[in-house]
Amino acid sequence: MSDEPWSPPAVLIAVDLVILTLRAAELHVLLVERGIEPYEGAQALPGGFLNNAGEDIPDAARRELQEEASLDTSRLHLEQLGAYGLPGRDPRGRVVSVAYLAIAPGLPDPAAGTDAADASWKPVEGILSGHRKLAFDHRQIVTDGVERARSKLEHSALATAFCDRTFTISELQQVYEAVWGVRLDPRNFYRKVQGVPGFIVPAGPDRRSTKGRPARLFQAGPRNVLHPPLIRPDSSTTNEGDR
Template identity: 75%
Template sequence: MSGTPWKPPPILLAVDLVILTLRSAQLHVLLVERGIEPYKGRYALPGGFLNNADEDLCAAAHRELREEANLNAAHLHLEQLGAYGAPDRDPRGRVVSVAYLAIAPGLPEPEAGTDAAGAAWTPVRDIDSGRLELAFDHRQILTDGIERARTKLEHSSLATAFCDETFTIAELQQVYEAVWGVSLDPRNFYRKVRGVPGFIVAAGAERRTTKGRPAQLFRSGPQTVLSPPLNRPHSGQ
């Protein structure tokens, strides 16, 4: 055996952000056009390296939200999605990325960060169809983020994070349809939502959305775990 002590390989730590919102009743993700190599000119999820060894991961995610999209994490649903560390995921070396899922309604037009050529809300269906390729392993990270959102819509009150403070049941249904990628029967959806105690509560106001009767407004209720759950139908049903 050699007397040279083993040294661990240098590893860089980064955060990446899957930021989802609804625009025109469609699920959109925030993408940035990379202005530097590697993958210059390709689209990627917003993110970047930690500033220093003392920066907390969550603090880095908050900072990237500000720098990459001019978004305040205090107004978002933000949760850690997972860690991605395949040895060849980044041509610059061994980079481990901790991904975060962020969700909010009515997000503003993004502003590109310092190392980005542009930033835009992009329909998720454009990526699912293969019309748009992402840099690094960001397609996998995005896929995992969307699946996390789809699953949590079944068992938690996450859907209300896509809505304004008050919303109609029809607007809540749009969230489920956009994230799940299915069409839902309005009467059946209304019955199921109202059958989950504490999921949503009446806001004591109405909003006229069509020429018909005004729609009742609701807000997120105290219950964060849905019982019974709103089970996701298979696509096409």
């Protein structure tokens, strides 16, 4: 056994943000163009290092949401996704990143943060397929964030976080289709959603005008855990909402 005194390794802590929203009924994630090295000019997730030793990690995530995307966490869903600390993931040294998943409806066009040259919404499909390259290990983090959202749509009321305060069942179906990447049969989807007590509740007598019949408005109900769950269909099939 060595007599050398033990000293802790130098580890930097960062946060990265997978911010998801629907735009034109398609799932998008916020990306920034890095304005500094490493990976200057490459696209990456918004995020950054803790400001100081006294800043808690959730506080850093909320701060980065404000700085990078001008988002107030009081109006969105925010949860910790996981920690990423593979040696060599960052050429600057040993960096452990705690990733957060953030979801909100109708998010505006972003403005670039302090160390970003640009910021924009990008369809997640191009990232998942590998056609759009990202800096660091951010493609893996996006993949994990999307899979978390897909899984939670089955068993929780997370889908309502993509919607405005009031929404139609058709708009809720668009969330499931965009996140899951499948087409769902409207009649089967309506039946399944209405079969989960407390998932959504009528938002008064108001109705939204559509091209056909006026659509009834709903809002998130008191139930966070769905029973029975809405099981995700096989993505290789379409219009299989009654599985």
